[in-house]
Amino acid sequence: MTDKKQDHPLQKNSLQTRLLHEDRHPQDYQGFVNTPLFRGSTVLFPDAKTLLSNDQPYTYGRYGTPTTTALEQALALAEQAAGCLLTPSGMSAITTSLLAFVQKGDHILVADSVYYPTRNFCDQLQRSMGVETTYFDPLVGEKITDLFRDNSRLVFLEAPGSLSMDMSDIPLIAGLAHQRGMTVMCDNTWASPLLCQPLTLGVDISLQACTKYVTGHSDAMLGAILYNEKAGQQVRDWHRFAGNCPGSEEVFLGTRGLRTLAVRLKAHEQSALKIARWLESRPEVERVLYPALESDPGHSLWKRDFSGANGLFSIELKQGDSRKIHNMMDALTLFGMGWSWGGFESLVVPFNLHNTRSAVKHPDRTSLRLHIGLEDPDDLTADLERGLGKLA
Numbered sequence: 001m002t003d004k005k006q007d008h009p010l011q012k013n014s015l016q017t018r019l020l021h022e023d024r025h026p027q028d029y030q031g032f033v034n035t036p037l038f039r040g041s042t043v044l045f046p047d048a049k050t051l052l053s054n055d056q057p058y059t060y061g062r063y064g065t066p067t068t069t070a071l072e073q074a075l076a077l078a079e080q081a082a083g084c085l086l087t088p089s090g091m092s093a094i095t096t097s098l099l100a101f102v103q104k105g106d107h108i109l110v111a112d113s114v115y116y117p118t119r120n121f122c123d124q125l126q127r128s129m130g131v132e133t134t135y136f137d138p139l140v141g142e143k144i145t146d147l148f149r150d151n152s153r154l155v156f157l158e159a160p161g162s163l164s165m166d167m168s169d170i171p172l173i174a175g176l177a178h179q180r181g182m183t184v185m186c187d188n189t190w191a192s193p194l195l196c197q198p199l200t201l202g203v204d205i206s207l208q209a210c211t212k213y214v215t216g217h218s219d220a221m222l223g224a225i226l227y228n229e230k231a232g233q234q235v236r237d238w239h240r241f242a243g244n245c246p247g248s249e250e251v252f253l254g255t256r257g258l259r260t261l262a263v264r265l266k267a268h269e270q271s272a273l274k275i276a277r278w279l280e281s282r283p284e285v286e287r288v289l290y291p292a293l294e295s296d297p298g299h300s301l302w303k304r305d306f307s308g309a310n311g312l313f314s315i316e317l318k319q320g321d322s323r324k325i326h327n328m329m330d331a332l333t334l335f336g337m338g339w340s341w342g343g344f345e346s347l348v349v350p351f352n353l354h355n356t357r358s359a360v361k362h363p364d365r366t367s368l369r370l371h372i373g374l375e376d377p378d379d380l381t382a383d384l385e386r387g388l389g390k391l392a
């Protein structure tokens, strides 16, 4: 847990610089640059009085170590949050936050394009706790008020949405939900903590799958909950009661990844833009879904609310025949096939939204999601060209 920081002499620098220098205390660790990897359960107290009052910074491994504090402070700085809680996965950040704010009989509004396991969890909440969920078109805008009910408690956003990459108007929806006293959450994984700060757009809780770009090397599972002052107490209590502590090594890898995130993201963005524009010009491609492209319907919202893009986008092909598309995937040599994204390597997965969305109708066709990694973009283009040749 991190509390609001006082003024700091480094605050005049850009976030990219501040993330390398603030809240890092080499002199506490014999001058070594990084906060060491603390492993521990028991923390000793000097005397009975301190033990019973819990009056020292660390009290038990589950509640944090200097290793977790280092990452929590850095993430809270990046997202301009009142505080941060780490979790063992992105999903556990999402489920802990939802459970902290809903009760039996509540109604929640969830964007139709949320990460599919988030949707599964909301459906499970409905079955087990009677929490009703309405999925809404992410482009709903001010019409979201038509979906509000007396028992509506929470709006859950994700921008751009998973796979279909649709942009929602975050500040508009957050403002309308707050007029009704609702809590607003946003899955901010696509942006990472650097490209969008949902709390500055009116969101109460921003969620990160640090498994993706923060860790950045496909070698750890990790999540984070970033909260504002108002939402803090409730989500901190739930996090504590639920015992949601990530492993020390994963946290250490998260901090290590965060130090190079700004430069990695720039490289992902540059290559992805180059490849996305090339794909747009190809006869086999119907549409590239990537808000950083001028042609994307979400481009103006992205430009207004985000400071950059990453390497993740989707393509709709002229023909959605899954067999041919699988042939294309099999022909790729640099794009691995596997879930997740945000590592150094390029990835491809097929998807079909026909049966996984309810508020927006999607045709029954196969499309592809690409993660553009840190390889030379010309090599990736040549690989994709070979793959597209298999669609004929």
Ligand SMILES: *Cc1c(COP(=O)(O)O)cnc(C)c1O
Residues within 6 Å of the ligand: 089, 090, 091, 092, 115, 158, 162, 187, 189, 190, 209, 210, 211, 212, 221, 222, 223, 340
């Ligand atoms: C991957 C992902 C998650 C879940 O993160 P895990 O660490 O895999 O649990 C949540 N939201 C989005 C948008 C994701 O892409």
